[in-house]
Amino acid sequence: MLRVEIDSGLIRDNYALLCSKTTSRIMAVVKADAYGHGLEEAARCLYSAGARRFGVGSVQEGARLRDCLDQPFIYSLLGPVTPEDYQLLYQREIIPFIHSWEQLKALKEVACRDSRVIPVTLKLETGMNRLGFRPADILHLLEFWEQCQGLKLHMLASHLSLADNVRGRQEVLRQLEIYEKCCQAMQARGHEFERSLANSAAILAHPETHLDCVRPGISLYGDNPFENTPWASKGQGLAQAMQVRAPVLAVHDLKKGGGVSYGLCFTAPRDMRIAIIGCGYADNYFRGLSNRGWMFFQGQRLPVLGRVCMQLSVVDATRVEDIAPGCGVYALGGYGSQAVSAREMAGWLNSISYEVFCSLGNNPRQWTRTG
Numbered sequence: 522m523l524r525v526e527i528d529s530g531l532i533r534d535n536y537a538l539l540c541s542k543t544t545s546r547i548m549a550v551v552k553a554d555a556y557g558h559g560l561e562e563a564a565r566c567l568y569s570a571g572a573r574r575f576g577v578g579s580v581q582e583g584a585r586l587r588d589c590l591d592q593p594f595i596y597s598l599l600g601p602v603t604p605e606d607y608q609l610l611y612q613r614e615i616i617p618f619i620h621s622w623e624q625l626k627a628l629k630e631v632a633c634r635d636s637r638v639i640p641v642t643l644k645l646e647t648g649m650n651r652l653g654f655r656p657a658d659i660l661h662l663l664e665f666w667e668q669c670q671g672l673k674l675h676m677l678a679s680h681l682s683l684a685d686n687v688r689g690r691q692e693v694l695r696q697l698e699i700y701e702k703c704c705q706a707m708q709a710r711g712h713e714f715e716r717s718l719a720n721s722a723a724i725l726a727h728p729e730t731h732l733d734c735v736r737p738g739i740s741l742y743g744d745n746p747f748e749n750t751p752w753a754s755k756g757q758g759l760a761q762a763m764q765v766r767a768p769v770l771a772v773h774d775l776k777k778g779g780g781v782s783y784g785l786c787f788t789a790p791r792d793m794r795i796a797i798i799g800c801g802y803a804d805n806y807f808r809g810l811s812n813r814g815w816m817f818f819q820g821q822r823l824p825v826l827g828r829v830c831m832q833l834s835v836v837d838a839t840r841v842e843d844i845a846p847g848c849g850v851y852a853l854g855g856y857g858s859q860a861v862s863a864r865e866m867a868g869w870l871n872s873i874s875y876e877v878f879c880s881l882g883n884n885p886r887q888w889t890r891t892g
Contacts, residue, residue, distance in 0.1 A: 522799035522832065523806065523852065523884040524766045527558050530891040531762040533570040535741050538758050540571070542724050545731040548717070550738035551586070552578030552598055556875060557882020558742055558763060561589040567741070568593065576736055580606040583615035596642060599652075600624055607631045611639050616675055620644040620652035625665070625672075632671025640675035642717075645703050647679045647696040656699055659706045666712065677704055678717040681730065685722035685746040693727050722746040725755040744874045748864045761862055764854025765881050767800035767816075769846055772838060781835050782827035787812055795826060796838040800852055803831045805880040809870045810834075817855030818844055853881060 540547060549572040555563035564575055564586055574594040577583045579602070583595045600617040601607050607627055610617055619625050619641050632639045643662070646653030654662060666674060679700045683689025697718065704716055716732040721740035723730045725747070740746065742763065745756030775795045781787045798816065800806040806829060807814075814825040816836050823836035838844045853861050863874035870877075 522768055523804045523881070524849075525557075525882055525884045525886045526764045526766065526854075527562070527886055527888050528760075528762045528764075528891055529562070529566040529888055531743055531760045532558075532563060532566050532741060535743055535759050535762070536567055536570045536572060536737075539721075539724055539735075539737050539740060543719075543728070543731045543735055545719075546574060546715075546734040547572060548574040548576045548594075548596060548734055548736045549741060550576040550598070550736050552576060552582065552738070553879050554582075554882065556739060556742050557879040559882070559886050559888070560585060562886075562888055563741075564590055574734070576738075577615075580609045580613075580615055580617070584609050584613045587613040587615070600644075601628065611635070611637050616640050616642055618642045618644045618678060620646075620654065629669055629672055636671075638671055638673050640673045642676040642678050643674065645677060645679040645700060647699040647703075648692065649680050649682045651680075653679065656703055659703050663707065663710055663712075667710070674707075674712055674714045676715040676717055676734065677707065678736075681718060681720060681723055681727075684720055684727060684730070687747070687750050687752050690727075693723065693730065697730055726752060739875060739878075742878060744863055744878075748862065749868075761854060761860075763863070763878060763882065765852045765884070766849040766854075767798050767804075767806070767834075767852045769796050769844055769848040769850060770799045770833070771797040771846055772844055773797075780827070782830060782833075784828055787827035787835075793837060794839045796823070796836050796844050796850070798834045798836055798850055798852075799832065800834055801830045801832040805883050806834065806852055807870055807880070809872075810866070813869045814866065815861060815869075817851035817859060817861050818848070820857060820859060822859050822861075823850065853877070 549567045554560045576596045576598050580597045583597045595615045597617045644653040646655045683692040717734040719730040719735040721737045724735050743759050743761035745759045747753050775789045775793045779789045802808045808829045811828040815822045826835045863877040866877050867874045
């Protein structure tokens with residue numbers, strides 16, 4: 522019963538703000554269904570704002586995006602995983618991020634077999650310890666590349682681990698140094714390619730990492746990576762594009778000492794008025810918000826009382842007068858200083874805003890536009 526509202530005007534504004542922070546090319550990251558905002562809709566919105574490069578999570582997402590937009594560069598950030606992915610790459614003109622020798626060799630076989638030249642991005646491991654070729658692999662990569670037919674080196678990329686941490690500056694610089702040494706080793710042998718390292722937080726806080734191409738993701742949708750930190754002003758102007766509304770199903774009194782919901786884990790400390798809201802964990806409204814979360818109605822925060830159920834939640838409506846069945850409350854978003862941000866909700870859950878967007882975005886979405 523949740524309704525997710527996405528403001529395309531705010532996404533355009535966020536993109537424009539990020540463009541003002543850098544002179545580098547921008548790869549707009551729309552992976553994971555545009556962080557729950559809707560892949561095709563978000564990409565069209567960003568394209569209309571001027572984006573000509575897009576990063577998707579998988580080759581299949583890239584194929585979906587190619588059906589939507591024919592012209593831009595599309596990058597698959599995880600690269601090929603299944604045998605079908607290797608065929609889709611060149612059929613749909615998707616540039617893969619390659620992180621392993623197995624991927625590299627398999628893609629070379631496809632290129633040679635079909636007499637194709639396939640552009641690739643090599644992903645370097647500089648400190649995340651997830652995916653990528655390590656600095657010790659560079660000489661082997663050079664040897665492989667100089668004997669390789671069918672593959673074209675388009676970009677060298679890596680990912681920063683602490684760019685969004687105000688105490689992570691030295692680690693950012695350490696990773697940048699490792700990355701630049703790898704790039705220099707490739708360039709010394711005459712290879713030309715683009716360099717890409719910066720994510721949303723690095724765009725805002727670490728300009729020396731911008732290089733040739735930056736890859737904003739979460740900030741496109743209005744999340745400030747430095748919210749509630751001394752660096753909050755670095756993300757000033759970003760506006761959350763997603764709001765989530767849920768219907769009020771009932772309003773009634775709760776006497777002092779009465780309990781609420783399964784387990785009666787909330788007991789009224791006084792006579793109260795409560796509202797029953799049509800959302801729960803079946804709608805990806807997190808059970809972890811039980812007795813911890815807040816909703817928003819007409820300028821006020823309403824605390825969540827008791828356990829979040831499968832399709833129902835309860836809030837304290839004692840101090841609001843106009844709430845009634847048929848009204849809508851904001852489970853996420855709202856307006857003014859009391860609006861509920863994804864990063865704030867994530868804090869109540871000991872999670873991150875990415876999970877909040879991706880989870881709540883699974884509900885039916887409606888696109889609107891302000892401005």
